[in-house]
Amino acid sequence: MGMAIKIGGLTIPGSHGSGLGSSYWVTIKSGVIWYKREINTTDGYFALHYSDDSGLTWDEILKLDITEDNPVIDLLHLYRHRIVVTAYQVDRTLTPVGYSGIENTDWENIYTT
Numbered sequence: 001m002g003m004a005i006k007i008g009g010l011t012i013p014g015s016h017g018s019g020l021g022s023s024y025w026v027t028i029k030s031g032v033i034w035y036k037r038e039i040n041t042t043d044g045y046f047a048l049h050y051s052d053d054s055g056l057t058w059d060e061i062l063k064l065d066i067t068e069d070n071p072v073i074d075l076l077h078l079y080r081h082r083i084v085v086t087a088y089q090v091d092r093t094l095t096p097v098g099y100s101g102i103e104n105t106d107w108e109n110i111y112t113t
Contacts, residue, residue: 027055030083035113037081039066048088050113061113088113 022042028035036049036058044067049058077092080099090111093099097106 026081028081028083028088029054030086033083033086035081035083035088048113050088052086084112 023038023040025036025038028037032052032054034051034055036051036055038047038049039045040047044065046062046064046066047060048062050061051058074092077094078098079090079092082089082091088111089109091099091107091109093107095101095106099107101107103109
């Protein structure tokens, strides 16, 4: 399925899908740089994959076990996933102003590849 992700007024093409009901993924694309987030509920992991050739080949750069007894669910923040130059970044809001505000005051970066 095709989709677009809106970031600060920009539309970033992406896609999402699932395989046999056991995993779900979202692909974020910026030119030939692609990142794929995968959640596999059957095997119990979250993975982040990177491609610098438009998805022809993939490198797994992060894998987390999600079978813990007490998973963390954060309902206080909004998160965004984006590509900055060639890096995959995850940001979260700190105040109600959020991404319309100032970095490290209203929102912060919490992960960068």
